[in-house]
Amino acid sequence: MKRRLFWKILIAFWLTFFAITQGVWLLFEVGRDRRPPPEGAVARIVAPIMLASAAQLVERGGPGALDDPSAGLPAEWHGRLQVLPAGTRDISGAGPTTEPAITRTVTAPDGKRYELRYTYREPPQRWLHFNTPPELLILGLVGGLVFSGMLAWYMTEPINRLRGGFDRLAHGDLHTRLSAAVGRRRDEIADLARDFDLMAQRLEQLVQTRDRLLHDVSHELRSPLARLRLAIGLARQSPARIEVSLDRIDQEVRRLDELVGELLALARVEHGATSAEDYFDIAEIVRMVVEDARFEAQQSGIVIEFEEALPPEEARPALAGNAELVRRAIDNVLRNALRVSADGQSVSVRVGLEAHAYHVSVIDQGPGVDDTLLPSIFEPFVRGEDSGSGAGLGLAIAQRAVAAHHGQIMARNGETSGLSVDMTFPLTARPSSG
DSSP: OOOHHHHHHHHHHHHHHHHHHHHHHHHHHHTTTTSOOOHHHHHHHHHHHHHHHHHHHHHHHOGGGGGOGGGOOOHHHHTTEEEEETTOSOSSOSSOOSSOEEEEEEEOTTSOEEEEEEEOOOOOOOSSOOOOOHHHHHHHHHHHHHHHHHHHHHHHHHHHHHHHHHHHHHTTOTTOOOTTTTTTOOSHHHHHHHHHHHHHHHHHHHHHHHHHHHHHHHHHHHHHHHHHHHHHHHHHHOGGGHHHHHHHHHHHHHHHHHHHHHHHHHHHHHHTTTOOOEEEOHHHHHHHHHHHHHHHHGGGTOEEEEEEEOOOGGGOOOEEEOHHHHHHHHHHHHHHHHHHOOTTOEEEEEEEEOSSEEEEEEEOOSOOOOTTTGGGTTSTTOOOTTOOSSOSOHHHHHHHHHHHTTOEEEEEEOSSSOEEEEEEEESSOOOOOO
16 A cells, blocks of 8 residues: 655654754764863762872871962862861851762871862752753754644645635536646645546536436427427317327327436436346347347348357356346347348347457447447437437447446447447446446
């Protein structure tokens, strides 16, 4: 699984951490000569040496030996070195000293015991002390603020663009696209923007299809309704033609019923209302469709030729999907071929298995379809000039049914005449649910 955004954040964090550590090191190197060492650490190293030298002087000459210039003690020692009678807490006797000290007890030549005390100063104690250099705290704070600010901007800026895009889309602006707005990013947010564009494009197509379908449906309904009104008007004007008018009314009502039925079938296929997951033999379905069509084609003198290029039935893989949808798709394509065929012509139906997919072809000898109409022949209410009766929904239903099985349907004209419709049903795909 790709985690491009995770790696970007991780790399940015480590770069910030490296910059902070290198900045702290640089500050310490620059200020090392100006920063005195801690006095307490120095005192613990120097005090034993000073106290040992002072103890030798007191043991030989008493406390006054420390003040003798001939002793050779450094002048700065006198401010830190004290000689007190043993047991004395402070020279003044005012109370315990507040400065830390390192002590040593010695005995003078007169037998009295004295305490040598080396005092030094410690920095004031804070109520909250982490022993952290202030440079590290400052650089950590600055680096954290910079990293957090850049990360927040990097994350929220495209998210705000997405929010704006969703808001425009919710207000009906279906032309909204965000891929250009996110720039050349290559992470999960860019993928989300591209998915948004696909969603917006699909919504725009669905709305356009709905509007076109409503327009076509209203046009298709208007014609039979106008003929119904005309037949009723003629019957009222001429009672002798009532029977003819009733026959015309009955014919138009049947056409309306067929149109409504095909519209309902198209709606069910597009919304997955008839989806199922069965396993069936597509060759058997094609045979059944061909046998039913042959019974009707005999009256028109049309011959239906059926050809199989399949392995034996026991070695044939079953197709997963909705058997009724597949039957209806093949039946609609075959009936469309019969509708455009003339007496004495033939229609060829072929089914084969190749490249992990079933292929079904229906080839007629009719007039074919104008090349300009081929790209839109599977859209609702698109009919060729010589397609005969029908609302132009049969091929649209077939296309939706094949697409529900993740297959493809294509149409092409023959070299001289006729139309060939090829349907492909992959074996590994499951039917979509809508």
